Amino acid sequence: xxxxxxxxxxxxxxxxxxxxxxxxxxxxxxxxxxxxxxxxxxxxxxxxxxxxxxxxxxxxxxxxxxxxxxxxxxxxxxxxxxxxxxxxxxxxxxxxxxxxxxxxxxxxxxxxxxxxxxxxxxxxxxxxxxxxxxxxxxxxxxxxxxxxxxxxxxxxxxxxxxxxxxxxxxxxxxxxx
Numbered sequence: 814x815x816x817x818x819x820x821x822x823x824x825x826x827x828x829x830x831x832x833x834x835x836x837x838x839x840x841x842x843x844x845x846x847x848x849x850x851x852x853x854x855x856x857x858x859x860x861x862x863x864x865x866x867x868x869x870x871x872x873x874x875x876x877x878x879x880x881x882x883x884x885x886x887x888x889x890x891x892x893x894x895x896x897x898x899x900x901x902x903x904x905x906x907x908x909x910x911x912x913x914x915x916x917x918x919x920x921x922x923x924x925x926x927x928x929x930x931x932x933x934x935x936x937x938x939x940x941x942x943x944x945x946x947x948x949x950x951x952x953x954x955x956x957x958x959x960x961x962x963x964x965x966x967x968x969x970x971x972x973x974x975x976x977x978x979x980x981x982x983x984x985x986x987x988x989x990x
Contacts, residue, residue, distance in 0.1 A: 831950055832950060833949045833950060834850075834949060834950070834951070834952060834953065835850045835852065835858045835860065835944070835949045836852070836949075837850075837852055838850060838851050838852045840863060841953050843953055843954070843957070846862060846863075846864075846957060847862070847863040847864070848860060848861065848862055848863060848953050848956070848957070849861055849862075849863045852944065856943055856944045856945070857941055857942070857943055857944070858941065858942055858943070858944055858948075858949070859939060859940070859941050860939065860940040860941070860942075860953075860956055861937070861938070861939040861940065862937065862938070862957075862960060865927070865937040865939065866937070867927040867936070867937055867980055868939065870979075872930075872978045872979050872980050872981065872982055873978065873979050874977050874978060874979075875930075875977055875978065875979055876977065881978050888974055889972050889974065889975075890930075890971060890972055890974055890975035890978065890981045891928070891933075891969045891970065891971060891972060891975055891981065891983070892969070892970040892971070892972055894969065894970070897967055897969065900966060900967060901924070901963065901967060901985070902987060904959060904962040904963055904966065904967070905924065905959055905987050905989055906989050906990055907962075908955050908956075908958040908959045908962065908989070909951070909955060909989040910955075913951055913955060913989070914989050914990065916947045916950055916951075917946070917947045917948055917951070917988065917989060918988070919988070920942075920946045920947060920948065920988060921986040921987050921988040922940060922941065922942035922946070922948050922986065922987065922988075923940065923941040923942065923984055923985070923986050924938065924939075924940060924959065924963075924984060924985055924986075924987060925938065925939040925940070925941065925982070925983075925984040926938055926963065926967075926982075926983045926984065927939075927980050927981075927982060928969055928971070928980060928981040928982075928983055929980065929981075930971050930975055930976050930977070930978045930979065930980055930981050931971070931976065932968075933968045933969040933970050933971050934964070934968045935963050935964050935967050935968065936964075936980065938959065938960040938963050938964065940956050940959075969981070969983075
């Protein structure tokens with residue numbers, strides 16, 4: 814009888830860990846913050862803090878209102894630095910539990926930062942992943958932890974060109990290790 818009960822507990826725990834939180838477009842009301850999940854027709858999921866303001870708004874030049882083309886090669890918006898890459902990767906790695914890292918092994922997701930062009934601080938953070946990846950089983954709290962740590966611990970020095978924009982868009986893909 815004990816064996817059956819223990820086996821059932823493992824099954825329930827496994828099923829709970831496999832919960833798909835992001836099946837449909839919806840709003841998550843959490844303790845002290847609200848997240849939006851947008852499930853796109855393409856199958857990509859956008860997950861972000863509901864208070865974000867830069868979603869779906871292209872950066873523009875402050876003085877002309879002209880849209881900045883993200884494809885402009887050779888335009889440096891941020892000064893080169895030696896520490897932000899390793900710190901960003903560390904923040905993401907530390908936010909995921911060991912079991913979460915196992916579930917997402919072999920898959921990466923996108924972390925998108927909206928950087929204040931005047932101060933260089935990270936004002937907003939978004940996440941994107943595909944609906945068939947195991948990131949759909951990662952709770953909002955993990956993404957929230959990444960958002961708050963990035964905002965608290967990452968900053969940049971905008972170049973003269975970067976300072977001319979309404980904000981600086983910066984993203985990377987990562988598999989938590």
